[in-house]
Amino acid sequence: MSNTPDPARALEILRRVFGYPAFRNAQQDIVGHVSEGGDALVLMPTGGGKSLCYQIPALLRNQAGLGIGVVISPLIALMQDQVAALDEVGVRAAYLNSSLSSAEAVAVERRVRSGDLDLLYIAPERLMTERCLQLLEDSRVGLFAIDEAHCVSQWGHDFRPEYIQLSILHERYPQVPRIALTATADMQTRAEIIERLQLQHARVFISSFDRPNIRYRIVEKQNARAQLEHFIETEHSQECGIVYCLSRKKVDETAVFLNSRGIQALPYHAGMDQKARQQNQARFLREDGLVMVATIAFGMGIDKPDVRFVAHLDLPKSIEGYYQETGRAGRDGLPSDAWMTYGLQDVVQQRRMIDESEADEQFKRMSSSRLDAMLGLCETAECRRVRLLTYFGEASEPCGNCDTCLTPPHTFDGTVEVQKLLSCIYRTGQRFGAMHVIDVLRGISNEKSRQWRHDELSTFGIGADRSDQEWRSMIRQCIALSLIAIDHEAFGALKLTAESRAVLKGEQNIHLRQSIKAAKLPKASRAQGRASLNPVEGLDAAGTRLYERLRNWRLETARSHNLPAYVIFHDGTLREIAKRRPGSVDELLDVPGVGAKKLEAYGQAIVALCDAEPA
Ligand code: ADP
Ligand code: ZN
Numbered sequence: 001m002s003n004t005p006d007p008a009r010a011l012e013i014l015r016r017v018f019g020y021p022a023f024r025n026a027q028q029d030i031v032g033h034v035s036e037g038g039d040a041l042v043l044m045p046t047g048g049g050k051s052l053c054y055q056i057p058a059l060l061r062n063q064a065g066l067g068i069g070v071v072i073s074p075l076i077a078l079m080q081d082q083v084a085a086l087d088e089v090g091v092r093a094a095y096l097n098s099s100l101s102s103a104e105a106v107a108v109e110r111r112v113r114s115g116d117l118d119l120l121y122i123a124p125e126r127l128m129t130e131r132c133l134q135l136l137e138d139s140r141v142g143l144f145a146i147d148e149a150h151c152v153s154q155w156g157h158d159f160r161p162e163y164i165q166l167s168i169l170h171e172r173y174p175q176v177p178r179i180a181l182t183a184t185a186d187m188q189t190r191a192e193i194i195e196r197l198q199l200q201h202a203r204v205f206i207s208s209f210d211r212p213n214i215r216y217r218i219v220e221k222q223n224a225r226a227q228l229e230h231f232i233e234t235e236h237s238q239e240c241g242i243v244y245c246l247s248r249k250k251v252d253e254t255a256v257f258l259n260s261r262g263i264q265a266l267p268y269h270a271g272m273d274q275k276a277r278q279q280n281q282a283r284f285l286r287e288d289g290l291v292m293v294a295t296i297a298f299g300m301g302i303d304k305p306d307v308r309f310v311a312h313l314d315l316p317k318s319i320e321g322y323y324q325e326t327g328r329a330g331r332d333g334l335p336s337d338a339w340m341t342y343g344l345q346d347v348v349q350q351r352r353m354i355d356e357s358e359a360d361e362q363f364k365r366m367s368s369s370r371l372d373a374m375l376g377l378c379e380t381a382e383c384r385r386v387r388l389l390t391y392f393g394e395a396s397e398p399c400g401n402c403d404t405c406l407t408p409p410h411t412f413d414g415t416v417e418v419q420k421l422l423s424c425i426y427r428t429g430q431r432f433g434a435m436h437v438i439d440v441l442r443g444i445s446n447e448k449s450r451q452w453r454h455d456e457l458s459t460f461g462i463g464a465d466r467s468d469q470e471w472r473s474m475i476r477q478c479i480a481l482s483l484i485a486i487d488h489e490a491f492g493a494l495k496l497t498a499e500s501r502a503v504l505k506g507e508q509n510i511h512l513r514q515s516i517k518a519a520k521l522p523k524a525s526r527a528q529g530r531a532s533l534n535p536v537e538g539l540d541a542a543g544t545r546l547y548e549r550l551r552n553w554r555l556e557t558a559r560s561h562n563l564p565a566y567v568i569f570h571d572g573t574l575r576e577i578a579k580r581r582p583g584s585v586d587e588l589l590d591v592p593g594v595g596a597k598k599l600e601a602y603g604q605a606i607v608a609l610c611d612a613e614p615a
Contacts, residue, residue, distance in 0.1 A: 005035045005060035013056050017089050019595030024049050026205045034143065034179050035060045039202035041149070041193060042181040045209045046324070047305075047331030050181045051082075054145035055119065057179070059091065062118045067140030067176075071121045073147045074160050075301040077278055079121045081285065082303070085567045086119065090597035095121035096132065112139050124151075124162035133172075141176050144169050148301060149180035152196045153189045155366070157321065158300055163196075170198045178202070183327060186320050186392065209323070209392045213330045214338050216384040217403040218377075220473065220515060221343030224313050225254065229261050231311065231339055232291070239308040240284075243293045244325055246314035246349075254313065255293040268294035286564045288555070299325060305332035305566050311339045315346035318370035319377060319391050332572050342378050344434055344472045347479055348492050355488040375480040381409045381513040407516075414512035415503065417466070417474055418483065422500050424459040425484065428452070430495045437494055438463075438471045473515035481510070539578055547578035549609055557602070568602070569593060581610045 010031045014020050023031070026042075027049055034040050034057040044050050058069025073079055079095040086093040094108045094117055111117050112135060126132055146169075151160040169178060180197055182189070194200060219227065228243065243258075245251045248269040258265035266280040284292045285304055292298060296316075310329045316322040322340075330336030354367045377387050383398040383405050390396075398405050424441050425432075439446060440454045443461025454460060463471060475494070478484040483500050487493045502508040539547055551565075551574060558565040569577075573593030582588040585603040589596075594603075 005057075005064040005066070007032045007035055007060075009060060009063075010035065010056050013059055014052070016596050017059070017091065018052065019089075019589075019591075019593050019598065021592060023052075025207050027053055030179075030205050031056045031060075033203055034177055037177045039177055039199055040179045041190075041199050041202045041204045042179060042207075043190065043205065043209075044181070044183060044207040045211055046183045046327035047211065047333065048183070048207055050147075050183070051303075053181065054143065054147075054179050055086070055091070057177075058119050058143050058145070061142035064142075065140075067142035068112060068115070068117055069119045069143040069145060070136070070141055071119060071145045071147060072124050072127060072166065073121050073301070074124060074151050074158075074163070075148075076123050077281060078301045078303065079123070081564055081567065083121060084563050088563070088567055088598065088601075089595050091119065092117045093119040093121065096126055097121075097123040098126070109135055115140070124160060124166065128162060128165055128168070136173075141173060144173070144176055144178045146178065146180040146197065148182060149193045149197065150182040150184035150189050153184075153192045155192070156184065156189060157296060167196065167198050184320060184324060189320070208389075209394060210385065210389060210396065211327060211330065212399070212401065213333050214326060214336050215401050215403075216326070216338045216388070218340045218342055218384070219403075220469070221341040221346070222469075224341045225257055227341050228254075228311055228313065229258070229263070231337075232258075232263055232309075235337065236309050238289045240289055240304070240306055241291050241309035241311065242299065242307060242325075242328060243291060243311045243313060244296060244316075245293065246295070248295060250313070251293050251295055258291060258293065263291055264289065265291040265293050268292055268298040270295065270297045286558070288565065296321065296325065299328050302328055303331065304328075304564070306334075306571050307331070307336070308334075309337040309339060311337075313341060315340075315342050315350055315378070316374060317350060317367065319373050319388065320370070322374060322377070323388060323392075332570050334572065340378075344476050347375060347476060348434075348486055351486045352488045352492065372480070372482075375476070379477050379480040379513065380404065381411050381511075409516055410514040411511050412514060413509060414474060414477075415506075415509045417463070417512070418478060418503055418510045419506075420459065420462050421471070421474060421478065422483065422496060422504050424457075424462070425494050426496060426504075427457050427459050428454055430487070431490055431493050433492045434472065434475050434494060437475075438468055441471060442466070442468070470515045474512060477512050483510070539575065543578045543581075546581065546610065547575055549612075550574045550578060550606070553605065553609060557605075569598070577606060577610070582607060583610070 014023060025048065030040055030042055030053045042050060042053055054069060054071065062068055076097040076099055079097060083093045083095050094111060096105060096108055112120055122132065146166060150156055151158050152163040153159060180193060180199060182193065243254060245254055248271040251267050251269045255265045255267040266284060268277055268280050284290050307329050310326045316325065326338035329338055350371055354364055354371065357364065373391060377384060380387050381404060384402040385399040386396050420441065424437055428437060428440060436448055440449055440457065440460055441463030443464045445455050449455045475484060482497055483503060485495045485497045487495050503510060554565050554568050554574065558568050570593055573591060576591050580591060585599060585607055588594055588603055588606060589599055
């Protein structure tokens, strides 16, 4: 056997095994580099195609007699589906984790030792056991892939202590190439991965983090539940999506609410018992059209390709978190929505959580600046995507596919408004929350204003020409601009800051964005954007019927094999089949997503379905 894999064979494997005509983005370079034995750190957004970056090198290296590819993956519940998907395309893969009985594990170990596998998925805690390290000792390992590598970061919410021990791989097997992969892009996490996994010599591959098929929208919170219901009903009825909430209680309540409105929803959070949680996750992956209502405990590694929307009912803590969560939409490249409602209360709550946490000062400062960046994104009057990408160090042009591009918000010179607001905060003693400050500005005479004699202040009623909603929006923007601070020791009182002075003295002008009523995005422009974005839309009536029949066939096939439907074929592949209506098995092979093994397994059935549907 030769010991140098032939990189030209990579393309052949991509086509024959996986059924794709060409590599995407940096895939080809990464595959070449790793196949030849180089270490790599791969930063690619969700849906970018990271899996092939280690799967193809593993195949090439194993075929060259260099040994099996070992994949470290933190999510036991998902390994099964990953292995099933490889099995469907004819790649010899297995996993070792605590879900296996000991007899099953022994059988897998035997396959590893006898060289009967190309890829072995292992949970990190399993890898560190004596038994497993011995297994690797006894076998030939050709490649280590460390998936979800950001789990080594102690700052992130996905931190896994076992990941830190993965440096052992380099120490024990210095000659085996390692590829670490993540969709988390910020500099700090990147540096931490390199240091902790000892990847100082690895080549770093950074892809564009843009997800052009995702439309970003952030709306002002009025009645969050009703807004959510309206959003799902009008734009994603019967489609699959994820709704993120901050607290477990809110997850439960929101799921109950959606179900009561006829939208099928399941809850998921760390407070549920493990079995119920896993059951809900499995249903979400396997069934069509379910909404998962979850805390951020849910989602890492979920490779369901057809999640059509991700909604946030609460403000995420950081742009990293927001981008990771929204990134779970539209992995198949079809149009998808990232939608969020957000209000003043969210800002107050997040600030309080930071102030009241037990963490040290450095951590608080860091959390605080991450939150500031998130607020900046919410309050910007410019393209959201440009903001997001700038945050990840990428320059771009306005995208035409976010709310601010599609319906540019009006901006106005708000200097006088802000002066009124700041002086009202000052005159009331910097001791009151937003609600009371707004009441005084608008001249609302109630018990509280009479009790404190605020109805006698010069600022009483100077803002009567603006609505409660407008003032809330201005307060949020002032917080985002650091013109107002929130004092949590005084129960969320608004306070002036060092920056307020210049505005009060008339030395600085402030531009603000006009508050827009929620759900005002016109449907027409949305439909337009969709048509131009969506490469496979435009099936005629017969094509649509065929597509439906193909989907039904897929559902039955998936059920009888006990697999998620998307493991059989993706929506995009079925749509393409419905469009091309292949008359023979050979023509079917040209459809992206159809490889040799699937052709053999399903080709006849599909051609028969196409024949049966008259054009
Ligand atoms: P990631 O792990 O980066 O989120 P995946 O590896 O799951 O992404 O890939 C996302 C989707 O893109 C998958 O459905 C995969 O089959 C598909 N894909 C990956 N590479 C290609 C390619 N070169 N051509 C066509 N589709 C691809
Ligand atoms: Zn935009």
